[in-house]
Amino acid sequence: MSLHYLSLPAADHIHSRALNQLVPCVYIALRCPQCGELRQALAHVPTAEHVDCPECDTECAFVLLGPGLTTSQLPFHELILREQIYWLVRHAETCDGS
Numbered sequence: 001m002s003l004h005y006l007s008l009p010a011a012d013h014i015h016s017r018a019l020n021q022l023v024p025c026v027y028i029a030l031r032c033p034q035c036g037e038l039r040q041a042l043a044h045v046p047t048a049e050h051v052d053c054p055e056c057d058t059e060c061a062f063v064l065l066g067p068g069l070t071t072s073q074l075p076f077h078e079l080i081l082r083e084q085i086y087w088l089v090r091h092a093e094t095c096d097g098s
Helices: 012-020 082-096
Strands: 021-031 035-040 048-052 061-071 076-080
Touching: 012 076
Parallel strands: none
Antiparallel strands: 021 035, 021 061, 035 076, 048 061
């Protein structure tokens, strides 16, 4: 039985490996009066008490969610829809046995 190997050019191999590499980050949550709830991943914890909304640049207070890892390029963010918030609250209540 012979084995066949897929060979990638060196640059492609390095690029594909870099895309799958986990990078440390911190996650914060903010509530923008214009955009709503957002979750953002940053390379470092913000030093100021407020951050600019990544969608509209409105100054917002934030809550530190904690450290994490990502394969995405930093910084990145996502809007949290009301349906997601409802599901998270209901899921937390179910897990707590409430």
